[in-house]
Amino acid sequence: MRKKRSATLILAVCTIVLVFGSIGWFLVAIFEGEKPKIQLGPIPVFLTKTAEVPLIVTDAKRGIRTIKVTLKQDNRHITLLEKRFSFEGLFNAEGVHRFDTVLSVDPSEFNQGRADLEVYAWDYSRSSSGDGNLTIAEHKMTVDTIPPALRLVSQLNYVNKGGTGLIVYQTTSDAIKSGLYVGERFFPGYPSERSPEKGMHVCYFGIPVNTIKNINLFLWAEDKAGNISKANLNRSIHIRNKKFRTRKINISDRFLDGVLPYFAPELKDPTDRNVVKFLEINQRIRKKNGKVFYDLGTDTLPEKLWEGSWLRLKNAATMARFGDKRFYYYKGKVIDEQVHMGVDLASLAHSKVGAVNNGRIIFADRLGIYGLTIVIDHGQGVASTYSHLSDITVKPGETVAKGDVIALTGKTGLAGGDHLHFGMMISGLFVNPIEWWDNHWIKDNVTRKLNAVK
DSSP states (O other), X not given: OHHHHHHHHHHHHHHHHHHHHHHHHHXXXXXXXXXXXXXXXXXXXXXXXXXXXXXXXXXSSSOEEEEEEEEEETTEEEEXXXXXXXXXXXGGTTSXXXXXEEEEEOGGXXXXXXXXXXXXXXXXXXXXXXXXXXXXXXXXXXXXXXXXXEEEOOOOEEEETTSEEEEEEEEOTTEEEEEEEETTEEEEOEEOSXXXXXTEEEEEEEOOTTOOTTOOEEEEEEETTOOEEEEEOTTTEEEEOOOOOEEEEEOOHHHHHHHGGGGGGGOSOTTSOHHHHHHHIIIIIHHXXXXXXXXXXXXXXXXXXXXXXXXXXXXXXXXXOTTOEEEEEETTEEEEEEEOOSEEEEOSTTOEEEOSSSXXXXXEEEOGGGOEEEEEEOSTTEEEEEEEESEEOOOTTOEEOTTOEEEEOBXXXXXXXXXEEEEEEETTEEEOHHHHTOHHHHIIIIIHHHHTOO
């Protein structure tokens, strides 16, 4: 009898535990505290046009009850989405636990300035006095649909094919980058030293020697929101046609025997015939060196470093001109053609080479077909180059003044004799140095325009 009472007591206790356990589990289930999860974006920081914003809301337990999306600006609230989901099945097991959509955000409904995107998601939990768990996601944006303004200031903009030009223009303060496109090539502008607070900019640009007749020229500016302005300058910049010489270059076995050892470390196959090695040097290595020059030409300070006239190598004869189209002959046959992108100046062997104007050294080392080479940055995209040197007396990072001795002439690289290969670059494009040695050209095309900035 006593055993029967004990068994009954144990059964009753187990029943009570089971009942209260079930009640506890039930209460935990319906009052669960896990909040919905919101995945929003990617979202632009600047709203310049209608944006499609992905939105994913999930709730693994009680399911999603309500989603509301608003865009707020000052005292205005625009509801982009408001959706309530029905309760389906036991514990909402068949309800919505994941919701995917794409929000369309149109900036035309708002003023320029800050706007806040807000997403609210509630679940079917009975927590928070029955309101459910709430998750809020916010994203701050700036409505900016107005591009920066542009205005060309300088007039009488004439430039030679293969030469340099300068324009002065004005932008609004929101422009973070601006300049001139010559075809597909971009030349950046720099704040004018005279009126930077008024948005005045100067832009040096070059016209490639192979420019087609109807090349497109346009002024360009971009603000931090990515808005872009363009202004066609085909009627404001006049390109003068210029003819360049053609020259015949004979490549002899003696010449190849003299220069090829210099390039041994750079050749792909040292067992190739000498003429094949020469073509690799004159094509692949030349192109590789050109990329180095371009990268150096864009490593420029925003300030103008040079002053006054530009110097030329003293007592030197011109051996080759800028823009010469060279046809290379080997044993009477044309094997290659290239365009000469500098001026060759010859004086006495190992003549002193001076900096043509004030600047900073940005390269002083060996450079393929150009041999020992120096590049000087003169600021605002203007640079000068000195090649085939026999000795270099400066290092990168040093500043030099006009006339400072920086090297000695030589015949390193692909040079047949002692001379200086001199070049001028505008934002990485080689241009005709003859113009920069002409004081009248400097006065008419550069100084006059810079002085006109008020």
